[in-house]
Amino acid sequence: MIVIKLGGSVITDKSSYRTFRKSVVSRLCREIKESGKDVIVVHGAGSFGHILAKENRLNDGFKDEKQIDAVARVCYDTRELSSMVVECLIEAGIPAISVPTGSCFYMEDRKLKIDDDYIIKSMLGKGIMPVMFGDVVQDKKLGFAICSGDQIVEILSDRLDAERVIFVSDIDGLYTSDPKSDPDSKLIPTVDKDTLNKIDTRTSVDDVTGGVREKMVTMLRMCNSKRDCILVNGTVQGRLLSLLKGEEVPCTRAKSE
Ligand code: IPE
DSSP states (O other): OEEEEEOHHHHBOTTSTTOBOHHHHHHHHHHHHHHTOOEEEEEOOGGGTHHHHHHTTGGGOOOOTHHHHHHHHHHHHHHHHHHHHHHHHHHTTOOEEEOOGGGTEEEETTEEEESOOHHHHHHHHTTOEEEEEOEEEEETTTEEEEEOHHHHHHHHHHHTTOSEEEEEESSSSEESSOTTTOTTOOEESEEOHHHHHHSOOOOSSOOTTOHHHHHHHHHHHHOBTTBEEEEEESSSTTHHHHHHTTOOOSEEEEOOO
């Protein structure tokens, strides 16, 4: 099983509220189908989640009644986004069902938990891809909290014993500095804890779940001798397909110690 996270930066325009990149998502779904691999897709929220979540401090948990309207609105927006992603998967020939994260998972002090994975495994057993996504999830300690797609990926990879995890983003991988502002920055093909500590991974886009550094930390935690963890650019046509086929492509691989 390969777990693929379609990042919010590739499926939406993160700087513009509720802007879906339909043609990019359709192409990525066709690439997944063409690879013939056993894949489960998780997606981020992008501008369907981060903008309102940040404005209303949803990641702080339940602080005042005014946040509740925003919780409902963000959940509405992420479900709409997920329906559009699922539509692209179905059009590509992949039977998929959007499964709102909060219907299977809950949180405890921002840690994502699942007691029963029956729904997910039952769908997979029938050849249906359950699609989960970054969302606002009920939190036993904080009332609610933001769950990132990366947290879902981490749990699913363990539960499904994934041999590979692929984070699809809008950059080729991890760079020595921000490639959008520094022309001299270089792609790092393999990353370990030491390399990560030495580089500058600040990004300019609003992001309530941490950006590139957090992604690398998650990737390093998730990879092991049996599981590859890779960051790849999904805005370049054919790159995800080549990676799935086992070809060499520009990307960053997390290296386990
Ligand atoms: C964020 O999920 C969820 C919300 C802000 C509601 P992610 O952290 O997985 O989303 P992206 O990939 O960064 O957009």
